[in-house]
Amino acid sequence: MAKRENLQLLASISVKNRLGEGIFWHAASSSVWWTDIHGKALFQLHWPEQTLRQWPVPERISCFSLLNPADPMASRYPLLVAFAPGLALYHPDSGATLWLAKPQQLSGNRFNDGRVDRQGRFWAGTMVEQPAADNAASGSLYRLDQQGCQQMLSGLRIPNALCWNRDSSLMYHADSPTQQINRYRFNPASGDIGKAERFATTPAGTEPDGAIIDAAEHLLCALWGGSALARYAPDGRLTALYSLPVSQPTCVALGGAKLDILFVTTATEGLSAEQLSLQPEAGNLLIYQYPHHGLTEPQLAAMPWQQLAKRFAGGAK
Structure with missing residues (x-):
């Protein structure tokens, strides 16, 4: 087991x-x-100015991406979002919404973790928020590209930790309650994935949440319930545990001019008043100096948004 380390906190x-x-x-x-x-x-x-903007949204958004500024639709709809029930283009200032797909019409399920792959496709998974009577693992992972919205994985409860290595030969993904991060062979040209292989198991009492790959090809993952971030080598070895002042870190990003500033989102959901009193920074955005560098974030590809929207409106959901 890797020793716990402390990162330099820059801001909360x-x-x-x-x-x-x-x-x-x-x-x-x-x-x-x-x-x-x-x-x-x-x-x-x-x-580093630390100036903050905030927008209320009409429905819960679980993950999203900015449209490429060269995309003809970017001025009308600057964001592609996964609302709880489906995928849509969205303008946070005007509220304009263009629905693209609602692929999983299951009561009690909602969209959760998602990310843009290095070829510009958008991926997002649905989770079981309110289990049905049969307690089925009915979540799925979907891929949105020029051909439309396609189911890529099924039988999930809480999809998380989605990321790709530098050359897009591997995709990583987790179903959080299993405590296991899987690895898949990935075809960057087609977006197809191979069979799941076990990559790593998170420490006892923790679940893998949002993850990224850094420039050294290590996977950095938020540990829900673990008050830490875990860093895994390409062979799955746990090489570092970074301590956090909150028990529920949720997702990570590397940015700044040198891609060495670590941003960590956190949650207060489900914490008691006593737990919150012991975690005054729960729910904050935590910003650290990271001892390694990140990879450039990919841009969302331009897609035939109007055609996708017409298919959705026509019933091809």
């Missing part, structure tokens, strides 16, 4: 998110974006 942004998630670095604006799922809010923090 007091946003008090119920369930902060989906954070990513946007180099063009020198800012990080993230969502508070249950708080129904979007956030943008400029770094």
Whole structure:
């Protein structure tokens, strides 16, 4: 077991998110974006100025991406979002929404973790929020690309830790309650994935949440319930545990001019008054100096958004 280490804390942004998630670095604006799922809010923090913007949203957003500025639709709908029931283009200032897909119409399920792959496709998974009587693992992982929205994995409870290595030969993904991070052979040209292989198991009492791959090809993962981040070598060895002052870290991003500033979203959801009193920074955005560097965030590819929306409106959901 790797020894616990402390990172240098640069800032703690007091946003008090119920369930902060989906954070990513946007180099063009020198800012990080993230969502508070249950708080129904979007956030943008400029770094290093620490200026914060916040937008209320009509439905819970679990993950999202900015459209490529060269995309003809970007001025009308700057964001692609996974609302709780489905995928849509969205403008946070005007509220304009263009629905693209609602692929899983199951009561009690909602969208959760998602990310853009290095070829510009958008991936997002659905989780079991309110189990049915049969307690089935009915969540799925979906891929949205020029051909539409396609189911890639099924039988999930809480999809998380989605990320790709530098050359896109491997995809990583976890079903959080299993405490296991899986690895899949990935075809960057087609977006197809191979069979699941066990990559790593998180420490006892923790679950894998949001994850990224850093420039050294190590996987950095938020440990829900673990008050820590775990860093795994490409062979699955746990090489570092970074201690945090909160028990529920949710997602991570690396940004800044040198891609060595670590941003960590956190949650207050489910914590008792006593637990919250012991974790005054729960729900904050935590910002650290990271001893390694990150990889450039991929850009979302331009897609035939109007065609996807017409298919959805026509019943091809």
